[in-house]
Amino acid sequence: MAVLQRNKIFINFNKFFSTFFVENLWKLCGFFGLATPFGIPTVPRLRYYNCMENTNAWLKYDNPKPVMDFAEDYRKFISQNKIERECAAFFIERAREDGYISIEEAKKAKKKLKAGDKVYASAMGKIVAFFQIGKKPLEAGMNILGAHIDSPRLDIKQNPLYEDNGLALLDTHYYGGIKKYQWVTLPLALHGVVAKKDGTVVKVVIGEDESEGVLGVSDLLIHLSADQLEKKGNKIVEGEALNILVGSIPLKVPASAKAASKDGQKKNPVKENILKILKKKYGIDEADFLSAELEAVPAGAAKNYGLDNSMIMAYGQDDKVCAYPSWRAIQGLPKTDRTAVCLLVDKEEIGSVGATGMHSRFFENAVAEVYDLCGGYSELSLRRALANSNMLSSDVSAAFDPNYPDVMDKKNACFFCKGIALNKFTGSRGKSGSNDSNAEFVAKVRKIFDDADASFQLCELGKVDQGGGGTIAYIMANYGMNVIDSGVGVLNMHAPWEITSKVDIYESFKGYRAFLINA
Numbered sequence: 001m002a003v004l005q006r007n008k009i010f011i012n013f014n015k016f017f018s019t020f021f022v023e024n025l026w027k028l029c030g031f032f033g034l035a036t037p038f039g040i041p042t043v044p045r046l047r048y049y050n051c052m053e054n055t056n057a058w059l060k061y062d063n064p065k066p067v068m069d070f071a072e073d074y075r076k077f078i079s080q081n082k083i084e085r086e087c088a089a090f091f092i093e094r095a096r097e098d099g100y101i102s103i104e105e106a107k108k109a110k111k112k113l114k115a116g117d118k119v120y121a122s123a124m125g126k127i128v129a130f131f132q133i134g135k136k137p138l139e140a141g142m143n144i145l146g147a148h149i150d151s152p153r154l155d156i157k158q159n160p161l162y163e164d165n166g167l168a169l170l171d172t173h174y175y176g177g178i179k180k181y182q183w184v185t186l187p188l189a190l191h192g193v194v195a196k197k198d199g200t201v202v203k204v205v206i207g208e209d210e211s212e213g214v215l216g217v218s219d220l221l222i223h224l225s226a227d228q229l230e231k232k233g234n235k236i237v238e239g240e241a242l243n244i245l246v247g248s249i250p251l252k253v254p255a256s257a258k259a260a261s262k263d264g265q266k267k268n269p270v271k272e273n274i275l276k277i278l279k280k281k282y283g284i285d286e287a288d289f290l291s292a293e294l295e296a297v298p299a300g301a302a303k304n305y306g307l308d309n310s311m312i313m314a315y316g317q318d319d320k321v322c323a324y325p326s327w328r329a330i331q332g333l334p335k336t337d338r339t340a341v342c343l344l345v346d347k348e349e350i351g352s353v354g355a356t357g358m359h360s361r362f363f364e365n366a367v368a369e370v371y372d373l374c375g376g377y378s379e380l381s382l383r384r385a386l387a388n389s390n391m392l393s394s395d396v397s398a399a400f401d402p403n404y405p406d407v408m409d410k411k412n413a414c415f416f417c418k419g420i421a422l423n424k425f426t427g428s429r430g431k432s433g434s435n436d437s438n439a440e441f442v443a444k445v446r447k448i449f450d451d452a453d454a455s456f457q458l459c460e461l462g463k464v465d466q467g468g469g470g471t472i473a474y475i476m477a478n479y480g481m482n483v484i485d486s487g488v489g490v491l492n493m494h495a496p497w498e499i500t501s502k503v504d505i506y507e508s509f510k511g512y513r514a515f516l517i518n519a
């Protein structure tokens with residue numbers, strides 16, 4: 001607050017004395033630390049001045065190739081890894097290439113972990129933590145990046161498949177906060193697994209390959225929408241109406257078998273035909289839906305966005321747009337003083353609950369195992385390791401949208417192309433449910449980002465009374481560690497296709513890496 005006040009005085013003064021001479025005299029006085037004319041405080045350093053001015057990060061790059069190359073790697077990643085299981089598997093595979101071994105493997109080999117060693121813990125294929133051991137004992141604390149890899153979507157119900165007037169459909173139950181009307185008339189794909197009674201788990205991806213059909217939810221034609229359009233936004237399309245159309249060809253019963261059935265045809269021939277296809281392709285029966293996790297997500301690859309190709313349009317960027325640079329920040333990291341951690345969690349979109357959510361003991365248990373492998377584990381030293389840690393909760397922020405300016409306080413909003421969005425607090429109304437990060441820690445993070453030339457901005461989610469949101473920050477803060485939300489600004493957040501700025505993604509990567517080394 002005090003800093004913004006100072007900036008305000010500075011700008012007003014400039015308006016008052018709008019001559020070139022006064023403006024530059026003012027800056028020079030500030031730069032050399034001299035007393036300012038008229039005793040009004042001014043900027044202590046030019047860098048500080050730039051930060052408050054929120055310079056566009058693209059302007060730092062004469063050649064934006066590193067920005068574009070990083071964004072292309074990310075675009076490919078997010079095109080193929082749309083759900084938490086796929087992300088966890090992708091990062092584990094990359095980590096193993098980078099020299100990581102699982103905690104189980106380390107235990108089996110009776111390995112004593114030392115500085116530079118790399119281990120990971122994972123559970124149920126949906127949550128994973130990567131640790132690179134630091135030179136200092138674990139008790140000194142860790143530098144942690146924490147993002148989530150689940151995203152809003154339509155989950156397939158456990159008894160989903162039915163036929164209605166010659167069409168086969170799948171019943172869904174939406175996951176996370178969505179505007180239901182955004183999920184109709186879109187090409188959808190199914191991603192997930194079917195666990196069978198014999199213990200096998202079948203991986204399913206339907207609708208991504210050009211040779212396969214996509215799926216989707218229909219909407220009412222405008223010609224007959226008089227009643228629908230009178231409804232409130234949250235009722236235009238209701239949850240139970242989000243049924244996915246999957247087929248229309250009936251199963252033909254061979255002439256020889258016709259006699260067995262009264263009318264010479266199966267009862268639900270279109271549904272039967274879909275089951276036949278699933279059996280042939282994946283070896284699964286209708287009952288196997290009972291133990292399946294299938295997620296309907298937008299089909300197709302992520303896109304470059306904008307006439308200048310400066311943005312990315314993709315499904316699930318909340319929060320894979322922070323998970324990916326978090327992983328890249330720890331990948332190939334040189335030896336650090338403090339242990340570096342990249343934590344990628346599930347279930348954030350539904351309150352961080354469950355065995356793979358942040359409220360679980362997964363992370364605490366993983367740190368205990370790592371401590372044991374380092375030697376010197378005790379309950380007390382584990383508590384100290386957690387309390388002495390620093391964390392960036394790498395989660396997205398709502399970017400300013402010129403189409404909807406009224407929900408933002410422009411002075412404290414997140415803007416595209418202005419770097420990492422630091423949310424000192426999230427929550428709603430009177431900071432309810434928020435981790436309000438400590439000022440001293442914010443100062444430390446500012447210095448790390450400045451020194452690494454990683455552009456950043458301090459922002460709020462939106463106007464105070466407009467709503468709110470949360471991340472995993474407040475859960476980690478329960479250990480007494482320093483945490484601040486730090487991520488990429490997103491347009492269309494939680495819509496099927498979200499937009500991000502390529503330069504913001506790159507600045508986040510730079511900031512995250514500097515944090516792992518220097519926090």
Ligand SMILES: [Zn+2]
Nearest residue numbers: 318319349494
């Ligand atoms: Zn979200």
